[in-house]
Amino acid sequence: MFKHLFKMIWNKKKQNSLLIVEILLSFLVIFAVFTFGLNSYNNYAKPMGIDYQNVWAISYNNTLKTNNGDSLKLFYDNMVDNIKAMPKVIDAAHTSANIPFSTSHMSTGLTHNGDHIQDVNSFMVDENYPKTLNVKLLDGRWYNKTDVGSKQKVIVINNKLKERMFGKASAIGKLYNDDDGKKGVKIIGVLDDIKFNGDYQSLEYAIYNRIDTSSYRWLGKILVKVSPDANAAFESQLYKFMANNLKDSNIEIEHLTNKLTAYNKFTLVPLIILSIVAAFLIINVALGIFGVLWYNINKRRGEIGLRRAVGAPGSSVSAQLVSEAMILATLSLIVGAFFAVQFPLLNVFDLPASVYLLAMLLAVIFIYLLVLVCSLYPGKQASAILPAVALHEE
Amino acid sequence: MIKLQNIQKVYRTDTIETLALNGINLDVAKGEFLSIMGPSGCGKSTLLNIMGLLDEPSKGNISIAEQPTGKFNDKQLAKFRNQKLGFIFQSYHLIGDLQVIDNVELPLLYRDTTAKERRRLATEALEKVGLSNRIKHFPKQLSGGQRQRVAIARAIVGNPEIILADEPTGNLDSAMGNEIMEILLQLNRVDGTTIVMVTHDENMAQKTHRLVRLFDGSQVQ
Numbered sequence: 001m002f003k004h005l006f007k008m009i010w011n012k013k014k015q016n017s018l019l020i021v022e023i024l025l026s027f028l029v030i031f032a033v034f035t036f037g038l039n040s041y042n043n044y045a046k047p048m049g050i051d052y053q054n055v056w057a058i059s060y061n062n063t064l065k066t067n068n069g070d071s072l073k074l075f076y077d078n079m080v081d082n083i084k085a086m087p088k089v090i091d092a093a094h095t096s097a098n099i100p101f102s103t104s105h106m107s108t109g110l111t112h113n114g115d116h117i118q119d120v121n122s123f124m125v126d127e128n129y130p131k132t133l134n135v136k137l138l139d140g141r142w143y144n145k146t147d148v149g150s151k152q153k154v155i156v157i158n159n160k161l162k163e164r165m166f167g168k169a170s171a172i173g174k175l176y177n178d179d180d181g182k183k184g185v186k187i188i189g190v191l192d193d194i195k196f197n198g199d200y201q202s203l204e205y206a207i208y209n210r211i212d213t214s215s216y217r218w219l220g221k222i223l224v225k226v227s228p229d230a231n232a233a234f235e236s237q238l239y240k241f242m243a244n245n246l247k248d249s250n251i252e253i254e255h256l257t258n259k260l261t262a263y264n265k266f267t268l269v270p271l272i273i274l275s276i277v278a279a280f281l282i283i284n285v286a287l288g289i290f291g292v293l294w295y296n297i298n299k300r301r302g303e304i305g306l307r308r309a310v311g312a313p314g315s316s317v318s319a320q321l322v323s324e325a326m327i328l329a330t331l332s333l334i335v336g337a338f339f340a341v342q343f344p345l346l347n348v349f350d351l352p353a354s355v356y357l358l359a360m361l362l363a364v365i366f367i368y369l370l371v372l373v374c375s376l377y378p379g380k381q382a383s384a385i386l387p388a389v390a391l392h393e394e
Numbered sequence: 395m396i397k398l399q400n401i402q403k404v405y406r407t408d409t410i411e412t413l414a415l416n417g418i419n420l421d422v423a424k425g426e427f428l429s430i431m432g433p434s435g436c437g438k439s440t441l442l443n444i445m446g447l448l449d450e451p452s453k454g455n456i457s458i459a460e461q462p463t464g465k466f467n468d469k470q471l472a473k474f475r476n477q478k479l480g481f482i483f484q485s486y487h488l489i490g491d492l493q494v495i496d497n498v499e500l501p502l503l504y505r506d507t508t509a510k511e512r513r514r515l516a517t518e519a520l521e522k523v524g525l526s527n528r529i530k531h532f533p534k535q536l537s538g539g540q541r542q543r544v545a546i547a548r549a550i551v552g553n554p555e556i557i558l559a560d561e562p563t564g565n566l567d568s569a570m571g572n573e574i575m576e577i578l579l580q581l582n583r584v585d586g587t588t589i590v591m592v593t594h595d596e597n598m599a600q601k602t603h604r605l606v607r608l609f610d611g612s613q614v615q
């Protein structure tokens with residue numbers, strides 16, 4: 001019977017090619033949606049890397065008139081120490097503007113063993129940064145007093161960058177050249193990955209520079225880890241403290257939880273739009289497949305009547321039509337899988353192969369279900385065709 | 395072989411009710427070659443469809459090969475049609491997307507046979523109708539007479555006890571028609587197949603054992 005169906009399909013290849021192309025296109029669209037969705041889910045499932053609850057971000061702008069780095073450093077170190085000394089404050093850290101979940105980004109590049117790596121996020125942070133955010137140090141050490149005034153430029157990198165550069169091997173003590181022309185930057189620590197772009201975005205490369213005295217002129221963020229009972233009254237106390245210390249500065253205090261919510265919304269918009277577009281496409285495709293099968297069956301009433309006359313039970317006729325649709329789907333999926341498998345092979349979007357393969361599998365199952373559902377009803381209708389009536393019409 | 399008792403068939407559409415058959419009683423003996431004649435629209439095809447279990451009568455009983463068929467379900471009907479009956483239609487009803495040999499094999503597809511056996515039986519049937527040299531053709535590449543011979547091969551491939559033929563020569567010229575008639579007569583004589591044939595042609599009807607005439611859904615002879 002299978003061979004017979006295949007012969008029928010082959011002999012009608014012109015009429016069937018339209019349906020095959022339609023199923024193929026829907027497979028590719030669904031494959032794209034699933035890849036995107038799975039990747040977002042994978043990102044979502046990964047740990048955030050930090051404790052962002054009860055972390056507040058103070059923004060300010062430097063209003064001190066002096067250009068002397070040392071006195072600026074003294075002033076701001078003193079200010080952070082005073083914040084740390086406040087009740088309800090657990091820790092505080094000075095950083096550049098690209099704090100977690102902010103839209104501010106700074107990126108650079110570096111070269112290691114002839115491998116030039118671009119799009120490396122560059123952070124300026126102080127010694128308190130890991131404790132304030134409770135981010136794990138995976139290897140080596142974090143910055144300490146011994147790094148002050150050291151001739152050797154040292155750096156802490158994140159785990160994703162470490163794996164890109166060294167794979168499973170240790171990074172500690174290894175050197176690289178940065179894009180600013182500095183040769184022999186020495187890696188002293190590896191910090192756990194942080195999803196600083198929110199829940200749904202992929203991990204990115206990152207390096208953490210120690211704040212140097214010349215940076216205090218333009219730095220503008222202090223992260224403060226507070227105890228869970230820190231309330232609005234304490235927030236205004238903190239605000240007043242900042243305002244008193246920095247005259248004429250614009251002070252703002254934000255909560256990282258709120259920033260995360262806002263950032264997630266921002267990254268979910270394209271996913272939602274894509275899903276809506278995909279849903280419409282799928283409905284379209286479903287109607288298309290349904291329509292073509294429906295049309296086919298009506299065109300083949302004579303054939304169906306004849307098969308019934310020579311001994312096909314109604315169930316066999318509907319099984320035949322559903323099987324034909326499934327064979328067509330299989331042909332489309334073979335072609336579709338050939339295209340889809342190019343993505344992991346050519347590593348088109350730098351996503352893990354497992355995401356593509358799982359998306360492919362899901363898309364295949366989805367298409368089979370779609371075609372099955374769309375062919376069941378026309379198939380059932382066909383089984384109800386009375387042979388005498390169908391043959392009479394011809 | 396075929397026993398019809400008081401068969402009535404009414405076609406109902408939204409507006410009209412057509413009494414296509416009215417009180418038909420008919421016995422066809424085993425090995426008999428029966429022909430049915432009558433003016434257009436008198437119910438010949440309807441009668442043949444009912445005999446062939448393609449259509450249900452509104453009233454009356456049918457038994458075929460000593461079996462009452464009234465209580466058969468869809469699967470049993472299909473099996474019965476497949477094993478006992480062969481159909482030949484005026485307009486051939488070949489599947490255009492299948493080659494001649496595959497068209498002939500069709501009834502065997504709904505039986506428990508191997509592909510090899512199907513091929514052997516289909517080739518044999520095509521030899522009987524003199525078409526062994528056309529097995530790879532598609533129906534549209536054949537003449538009307540050749541198509542009807544394919545349809546006959548398909549009807550006999552399963553070795554049925556009964557063949558029901560609805561104007562098998564209606565679309566053919568007389569020479570072609572005679573050839574087809576010869577094949578049917580041969581089947582009846584040699585294999586003992588019971589044949590019921592609808593025809594408009596007195597000459598054809600003369601060659602059969604018995605003639606039944608219908609008029610307006612009733613048997614007049």
Ligand SMILES: Nc1ncnc2c1ncn2[C@@H]1O[C@H](COP(=O)(O)OP(=O)(O)OP(=O)(O)O)[C@@H](O)[C@H]1O
Nearest residue numbers: 389392405412414433434435436437438439440441
């Ligand atoms: N499916 C149907 N629905 C309604 N009426 C029908 C249907 N099939 C047949 N009829 C009617 O039943 C009557 C008998 O039709 P049938 O086809 O049996 O005639 P026939 O004797 O075979 O005619 P012909 O010689 O032209 O083939 C006709 O009046 C026809 O209009």
Ligand SMILES: [Mg+2]
Nearest residue numbers: 438439440560
């Ligand atoms: Mg007729």
